[in-house]
């Protein structure tokens with residue numbers, strides 16, 4: 190299993206600074222990192238900061254979420270096929286919502302080869318103090334990135350007084366009581382904090398393994414193997430019975446009387462079924478908060 194980290198954070202918050210610092214530490218440890226970056230513009234200038242020997246995939250047309258999960262899947266697959274690497278870091282654009290970013294990287298196709306360690310959000314502490322000046326939409330995205338982080342960097346501490354530093358940490362902890370908050374300058378995070386993250390808890394129906402982090406009200410994902418076929422109605426009935434903290438489900442579901450499992454998609458209350466011509470093993474991935482305790486269909 191290769192560890193995957195998602196770096197999230199607002200434009201200009203310090204993601205690239207953190208990336209540079211983290212890559213250096215991984216290399217010092219003898220680990221080979223790979224990076225997927227995406228930019229809203231056409232010029233991949235951030236990538237120039239990376240060494241040439243780091244496998245790098247860039248997404249130049251929009252962010253990881255709006256350019257489609259398939260594209261990210263294809264990029265990850267080609268990284269897995271072409272390059273030897275130990276850890277994968279995905280730097281999302283400042284405009285990405287963490288649920289969308291997680292969705293794009295969590296595919297049943299590589300559920301067995303990738304271990305999504307978690308979302309590391311870098312927040313600009315000065316901007317946090319001045320957040321009242323942001324438009325409601327931008328402020329809401331800023332808050333969501335903080336709320337869903339598994340590890341939170343309160344960055345740009347050098348620009349604040351001691352009293353302001355304490356205020357920022359106190360307020361951010363109120364928005365996200367589960368994440369560890371580290372005060373940083375220039376995104377300097379020690380990698381052992383990253384290595385200790387565990388947002389994914391792959392589990393079968395019977396043995397529900399709880400994650401070290403991500404156990405409580407925290408964004409996490411869960412892989413569910415399906416051992417029988419269903420009618421579309423009964424499967425949808427189960428999906429409708431799920432709490433609203435389940436944001437996303439995708440995968441392959443075996444339907445009674447039909448040869449190959451269907452592709453199943455669920456997002457924002459909408460369900461989609463697509464016939465699949467390849468016989469894929471029936472399993473789904475669920476993304477949401479507090480999902481480890483959910484009773485899975487088939488447990489009947």
Ligand SMILES: Nc1nc2c(ncn2[C@@H]2O[C@H](COP(=O)(O)OP(=O)(O)OP(=O)(O)O)[C@@H](O)[C@H]2O)c(=O)[nH]1
Nearest residue numbers: 200201202203204205206283344345346374375376
């Ligand atoms: N004073 C101060 N400046 C910082 C700190 N961290 C980053 N910066 C500066 O803030 C600017 C943006 O930093 P980046 O690391 O490029 O941020 P980013 O999140 O990758 O930015 P985007 O690529 O726009 O999303 C740069 O000029 C950095 O030098 C910090 O802790 N203190």
